[in-house]
Amino acid sequence: MTGSDLLPSWNDSAARTAILEFVETVTRPGPSYVPPADRIATFDNDGTLWCEKPQYVEAEFVFRRWQEMIEEDPAKANEQPYMALAEDDQTWLSSLLAHLPDLVKGVTEAYEGITVGAFERAVLEFFATATHPTLGVPYTQVGYQPMRELIDLLRAREFLVFICTGGGRDFMRPVSEQLYGIPRERVIGSATAVQYRDGDLYRTSNVEQPIDDGTGKPEHIWMRTGHTPLFAGGNADGDVPMLTTARFSLLIHHDDASREFAYDAGADKALASARDHGWTVVSMQNDFRAIFDR
Amino acid sequence: MTGSDLLPSWNDSAARTAILEFVETVTRPGPSYVPPADRIATFDNDGTLWCEKPQYVEAEFVFRRWQEMIEEDPAKANEQPYMALAEDDQTWLSSLLAHLPDLVKGVTEAYEGITVGAFERAVLEFFATATHPTLGVPYTQVGYQPMRELIDLLRAREFLVFICTGGGRDFMRPVSEQLYGIPRERVIGSATAVQYRDGDLYRTSNVEQPIDDGTGKPEHIWMRTGHTPLFAGGNADGDVPMLTTARFSLLIHHDDASREFAYDAGADKALASARDHGWTVVSMQNDFRAIFDR
Numbered sequence: 001m002t003g004s005d006l007l008p009s010w011n012d013s014a015a016r017t018a019i020l021e022f023v024e025t026v027t028r029p030g031p032s033y034v035p036p037a038d039r040i041a042t043f044d045n046d047g048t049l050w051c052e053k054p055q056y057v058e059a060e061f062v063f064r065r066w067q068e069m070i071e072e073d074p075a076k077a078n079e080q081p082y083m084a085l086a087e088d089d090q091t092w093l094s095s096l097l098a099h100l101p102d103l104v105k106g107v108t109e110a111y112e113g114i115t116v117g118a119f120e121r122a123v124l125e126f127f128a129t130a131t132h133p134t135l136g137v138p139y140t141q142v143g144y145q146p147m148r149e150l151i152d153l154l155r156a157r158e159f160l161v162f163i164c165t166g167g168g169r170d171f172m173r174p175v176s177e178q179l180y181g182i183p184r185e186r187v188i189g190s191a192t193a194v195q196y197r198d199g200d201l202y203r204t205s206n207v208e209q210p211i212d213d214g215t216g217k218p219e220h221i222w223m224r225t226g227h228t229p230l231f232a233g234g235n236a237d238g239d240v241p242m243l244t245t246a247r248f249s250l251l252i253h254h255d256d257a258s259r260e261f262a263y264d265a266g267a268d269k270a271l272a273s274a275r276d277h278g279w280t281v282v283s284m285q286n287d288f289r290a291i292f293d294r
Numbered sequence: 295m296t297g298s299d300l301l302p303s304w305n306d307s308a309a310r311t312a313i314l315e316f317v318e319t320v321t322r323p324g325p326s327y328v329p330p331a332d333r334i335a336t337f338d339n340d341g342t343l344w345c346e347k348p349q350y351v352e353a354e355f356v357f358r359r360w361q362e363m364i365e366e367d368p369a370k371a372n373e374q375p376y377m378a379l380a381e382d383d384q385t386w387l388s389s390l391l392a393h394l395p396d397l398v399k400g401v402t403e404a405y406e407g408i409t410v411g412a413f414e415r416a417v418l419e420f421f422a423t424a425t426h427p428t429l430g431v432p433y434t435q436v437g438y439q440p441m442r443e444l445i446d447l448l449r450a451r452e453f454l455v456f457i458c459t460g461g462g463r464d465f466m467r468p469v470s471e472q473l474y475g476i477p478r479e480r481v482i483g484s485a486t487a488v489q490y491r492d493g494d495l496y497r498t499s500n501v502e503q504p505i506d507d508g509t510g511k512p513e514h515i516w517m518r519t520g521h522t523p524l525f526a527g528g529n530a531d532g533d534v535p536m537l538t539t540a541r542f543s544l545l546i547h548h549d550d551a552s553r554e555f556a557y558d559a560g561a562d563k564a565l566a567s568a569r570d571h572g573w574t575v576v577s578m579q580n581d582f583r584a585i586f587d588r
Binding site for chain 1 (some may be wrong): 493497509538539
């Protein structure tokens, strides 16, 4: 299984070979064969399946809502986090993004009390109208084409492929099929708790614990699938526990400043773990023939 | 779609006809067509898919562990809940079962601190050795054959079928495929929180909130699938919110004292809701040609 028709957006590199050999090994009859029911693949989302710079996509979504809240009530511009947005305080906003729980909480507060259906409409409206600030395309087009091909390959080999996102589960579900061909019930992620009342489901002010980052990732994966992953992909320190529990672990390294972004911040432990454990590190510059599908 | 080869363990009754007509309506082209991605079916487990009398199966599993704990430490027989078991205090044990959170907590305490793998082995050991007190067969044979056929029919029509159990999710996952052909990642249920540590997952002393009963059922179904059910089946008051959110709602009525058990306790509100909302009520006595597969 090394035909050039497989993973066409990947260069013919060691990373591509390692992936193809592992998939072949666990799906053909033999001592390493794994039955389809146990072929669980889990992928982090931000920075692993789509672009997370210069901001998390979900942060742009929340900022847009905060902007609306400031317009509805200008006094809000005197308090954080709205003040930071009103004053375009990039230092403050960047430090917010360094704290995933705060981001999850921000989404929660911005959409507290509405039905899950109304939230989904807001998400779809965002994806229909917003564009990436530097790539200049809708956010539905900032997924990495080589990773979409990898997901397709795994699915063709009867893997059950899940997204396991530190960001909002209910933010990704409305677009996961369009972006990655992954149905909504296979999206695992951090979430606002919902409450059933009078026949409908409402978003609350509570964040489900644990969030789906760090040790929360293998915990969420167990809760949702009853498995540890056979194959996992990530790009950051928060992915290390998930990658540690997987049989095959892929780490995306952002080293392509010209075609995407180059950064190691937040990935130091992940890169060190990859060296220690022999994980497959993907250089976006060297291993990806193309990054986006256009 | 009313051929006699479908649902063979069902009598040719109004309930069977209503099921077949609904499935036909939402799967054939037309104004009521529902695409496969949205064909979510959810079934309560205890009393809906398998026998829950004279005790919940999971209670038998927990009692067996409590018995071990008493043997390891006889002083335990002086405190509840172990005393009730040691003294065979049926009044106390029955009142325990009336309180599902206590049962979930009991499971949690009985198996606190062990790995999810060790718990799974304990579950499989129980199913391999325990037998139902009145039916005299292993618990893997107390599932209702007509419901297995219904699950098979829904799956053949491209429904995604989930178990949604008020009992322990991790208690059913090891046997859900064998019992119902439902893979473990499609088991939704109450659960002990797990904690990731040093590459493995350990059961904790915390019960995940909410438990998967009452309003917790549609909440769990949303968390796990991002859907409300198209088709749902239940048998008790704790299933009412789930059944209320479904397009087609099936209520199993336990009225067959000779072949199974006859009881309405805990189903009064469900039976009243079924009348109010026109849900399809299944009389086990009249609608099931056979109850068990033997």
